[in-house]
Amino acid sequence: MTTMDQQLLDGRGPSDWVHTDPWRVLRIQAEFVEGFGALAEVPRAVSVFGSARLKPGSEDYEAARNIGAALVRAGYAVITGGGPGAMEAANRGARESGGYSIGLGIELPFEQGLNEWVDLGVNFRYFFVRKTMFVKYAQAFVCVPGGFGTLDELFEALTLVQTNKITRFPIILFGSSFWGGLVDWIREQLAGTEKIGVTDVGLIHVTDSVDEVVELIDAAQQLLHQQVPADRQ
Numbered sequence: 001m002t003t004m005d006q007q008l009l010d011g012r013g014p015s016d017w018v019h020t021d022p023w024r025v026l027r028i029q030a031e032f033v034e035g036f037g038a039l040a041e042v043p044r045a046v047s048v049f050g051s052a053r054l055k056p057g058s059e060d061y062e063a064a065r066n067i068g069a070a071l072v073r074a075g076y077a078v079i080t081g082g083g084p085g086a087m088e089a090a091n092r093g094a095r096e097s098g099g100y101s102i103g104l105g106i107e108l109p110f111e112q113g114l115n116e117w118v119d120l121g122v123n124f125r126y127f128f129v130r131k132t133m134f135v136k137y138a139q140a141f142v143c144v145p146g147g148f149g150t151l152d153e154l155f156e157a158l159t160l161v162q163t164n165k166i167t168r169f170p171i172i173l174f175g176s177s178f179w180g181g182l183v184d185w186i187r188e189q190l191a192g193t194e195k196i197g198v199t200d201v202g203l204i205h206v207t208d209s210v211d212e213v214v215e216l217i218d219a220a221q222q223l224l225h226q227q228v229p230a231d232r233q
């Protein structure tokens with residue numbers, strides 16, 4: 001099975017008129033419109049990322065579940081990719097705590113559907129449209145251990161914050177034993193050879209404490225509200 005993303009990016013798909021790129025723009029536009037419409041009323045929220053392969057009962061799955069629950073208790077809705085593993089865990093924690101659990105699913109060749117803990121689900125064909133929604137409707141990103149997908153979401157957010165496209169947006173890596181090596185490499189190789197600024201390393205927060213996840217997000221929210229005039233919040 002081919003997906004829309006694949007047809008757009010792979011460049012070797014069928015070439016009849018409906019599959020050509022100019023027409024595809026209309027599909028992409030429609031997907032943005034649908035996403036904006038579905039998510040417009042979402043209250044303040046946090047996007048949680050992590051491996052699609054985590055199993056219930058594993059340490060990282062339960063951490064994501066606890067994070068989802070803690071975010072809800074602190075008054076945030078939880079947004080995930082709507083899939084299995086860490087996504088399911090964070091959605092599950094949110095739902096179990098009586099909060100708003102959102103899943104932004106993606107069309108994949110091996111279709112899985114949204115996990116059962118999603119209250120509001122929106123399905124996307126294009127990764128880049130979906131990624132816009134993760135950022136636009138969240139106040140922060142939390143990453144539990146994950147693979148390429150999680151790293152992609154992490155580095156997109158870092159680039160957006162580094163370039164001031166989004167501000168007061170904490171990026172939190174949960175699990176120091178997993179993330180520590182990456183952050184050391186970023187500090188030594190990227191900052192150490194001036195590929196990024198030394199202060200850019202400070203855009204990443206690493207913690208093993210669920211409470212600290214919430215504290216970091218709350219602190220950024222307070223700063224934001226101090227800066228933005230009340231009538232524009």
Ligand SMILES: C/C(=C\CNc1ncnc2c1ncn2[C@@H]1O[C@H](COP(=O)(O)O)[C@@H](O)[C@H]1O)CO
Binds near residue numbers: 049052106148
């Ligand atoms: C590979 C498996 C399931 C795939 N299902 C997914 N559903 C929704 N979102 C997904 C899926 N796989 C990856 N993502 C996105 O990337 C992140 C996780 O990727 P990683 O490589 O596992 O770290 C996640 O946050 C999603 O946004 C197995 O059953």
